Amino acid sequence: MTAPRVQRCAVWFGTPGARDEAVFAASGWHLRIACPEAGIQVGMRGGDLVIAVMDLRGADAVRLAAFERILAEHADLPSLALVDDTLDPGDPPCQRVLARCGGRLPQPLDSQRLDAALATLLGSPRRDIASVGGESAAMLGVRALLHRYADVELPVLITGESGTGKELAAHALHDLSSRRTRPFVAMNCGAISPTLVQSELFGHERGAFTGAATRRMGLFESADGGTVFLDEIGDLPLDAQTNLLRVLQEGTIERVGSNHAIRVDVRVLAATHVDLDAAIAAGRFRQDLYYRLDVLRLQLPPLRARGADVELLARQFLDEFRAGHAVQARGFSAAARQCLRQHAWPGNVRELLNRVRRAAVVAEHALIEPTDLQLGHSNAQIVALDHHRNRTERDALLDALRATGCNVSASARRLSVSRVTIYRLCRKHGVSLDAFR
Numbered sequence: 001m002t003a004p005r006v007q008r009c010a011v012w013f014g015t016p017g018a019r020d021e022a023v024f025a026a027s028g029w030h031l032r033i034a035c036p037e038a039g040i041q042v043g044m045r046g047g048d049l050v051i052a053v054m055d056l057r058g059a060d061a062v063r064l065a066a067f068e069r070i071l072a073e074h075a076d077l078p079s080l081a082l083v084d085d086t087l088d089p090g091d092p093p094c095q096r097v098l099a100r101c102g103g104r105l106p107q108p109l110d111s112q113r114l115d116a117a118l119a120t121l122l123g124s125p126r127r128d129i130a131s132v133g134g135e136s137a138a139m140l141g142v143r144a145l146l147h148r149y150a151d152v153e154l155p156v157l158i159t160g161e162s163g164t165g166k167e168l169a170a171h172a173l174h175d176l177s178s179r180r181t182r183p184f185v186a187m188n189c190g191a192i193s194p195t196l197v198q199s200e201l202f203g204h205e206r207g208a209f210t211g212a213a214t215r216r217m218g219l220f221e222s223a224d225g226g227t228v229f230l231d232e233i234g235d236l237p238l239d240a241q242t243n244l245l246r247v248l249q250e251g252t253i254e255r256v257g258s259n260h261a262i263r264v265d266v267r268v269l270a271a272t273h274v275d276l277d278a279a280i281a282a283g284r285f286r287q288d289l290y291y292r293l294d295v296l297r298l299q300l301p302p303l304r305a306r307g308a309d310v311e312l313l314a315r316q317f318l319d320e321f322r323a324g325h326a327v328q329a330r331g332f333s334a335a336a337r338q339c340l341r342q343h344a345w346p347g348n349v350r351e352l353l354n355r356v357r358r359a360a361v362v363a364e365h366a367l368i369e370p371t372d373l374q375l376g377h378s379n380a381q382i383v384a385l386d387h388h389r390n391r392t393e394r395d396a397l398l399d400a401l402r403a404t405g406c407n408v409s410a411s412a413r414r415l416s417v418s419r420v421t422i423y424r425l426c427r428k429h430g431v432s433l434d435a436f437r
């Protein structure tokens with residue numbers, strides 16, 4: 001079923017930073033580092049998709065000449081130029097290098113900019129998992145793993161709190177894999193009555209049980225060639241666990257009411273938000289099945305551990321909502337953004353999505369406020385804290401000015417800040433030095 005995996009490899013001429021490597025990995029690209037002056041001397045497999053990244057940051061004449069040489073010798077190699085403000089685009093060698101590169105990577109580098117540049121460079125959008133949003137180090141790591149696991153024909157156990165995006169990740173694994181043209185079938189093991197789970201998963205023969213008037217195909221047969229995603233795997237009844245083990249070990253199923261083995265070709269992805277070890281200890285989950293499922297592990301971080309992703313996703317959800325609905329809201333007020341940063345997000349991304357959509361509907365002004373997000377309580381605390389901070393800052397400034405006879409340098413020394421900061425604080429708190437003197 002699996003086509004031989006094409007490695008996507010970017011030869012980076014220069015010195016990438018750790019974040020550059022993480023952003024490329026999150027888009028499914030492996031970096032090879034090369035010294036421009038030495039030219040291309042990195043071993044590559046024939047079928048690999050290769051591009052070059054010319055790191056022009058701080059490049060001197062010797063380096064620019066080396067880039068020109070490489071680009072001339074490898075005219076067919078799709079190339080991107082990494083640029084920054086130190087570059088003089090009017091410099092003829094620099095102009096020649098930029099003209100030969102098929103695109104530019106602006107700084108700071110993020111996944112969206114990289115994906116857009118690659119899509120333009122390579123002429124076709126690559127297999128896309130842009131729906132799994134986030135630029136935090138944790139989410140770059142998750143996307144890199146999604147690329148790495150996609151074409152490996154082994155089960156993946158996806159763990160993480162409720163609402164962290166486990167089903168989304170399962171979809172992404174399917175979409176990135178060579179099975180993507182075949183079905184993706186999901187089942188929540190906890191949402192189906194234990195008596196029906198077997199027949200849902202494996203189908204049944206006519207007359208297998210009361211009410212089985214016709215033969216019915218199960219989920220595994222209907223997903224043949226594709227992917228089965230079993231959510232809340234910890235809730236799977238023990239008899240169904242035994243049959244799932246058979247699928248994983250032998251690649252066959254038996255319909256309920258039949259002892260005829262049917263071969264199925266499916267990849268199994270499973271998710272849980274509970275610790276399966278406890279279910280094993282309680283005798284509710286088979287240990288051998290756990291070992292079979294937990295071959296590749298994908299751990300989704302809680303939203304509260306994703307830093308600036310909260311604001312980034314909130315903005316993204318609002319923009320998506322605005323695209324389909326006529327609403328007043330255009331953005332978030334400073335207080336709302338602060339609330340977004342401070343909230344603990346027990347319901348993770350699902351909670352954020354729902355709060356943003358609701359806020360977009362109820363907001364009566366262009367900027368969403370904390371009350372629209374129904375995060376008013378924590379906002380009251382934040383506002384109160386900000387108020388105290390401001391007052392303390394103003395009092396300290398006035399005390400210093402008074403104590404020094406309004407001498408800016410002496411006030412700066414007294415408060416251990418720069419003179420510039422004293423002037424900034426005066427502006428911020430409406431303190432006129434002339435009037436004060």
Ligand SMILES: Nc1ncnc2c1ncn2[C@@H]1O[C@H](COP(=O)(O)OP(=O)(O)OP(=O)(O)O)[C@@H](O)[C@H]1O
Nearest residue numbers: 131132133161162163164165166167168273349350
């Ligand atoms: N990184 C992300 N970027 C954009 N949307 C996301 C992201 N993660 C989750 N979502 C969205 O959040 C919602 C919840 O995600 P999902 O259903 O995949 O979570 P889950 O971990 O499977 O939840 P549960 O454990 O409750 O089944 C979905 O609407 C999904 O599209």
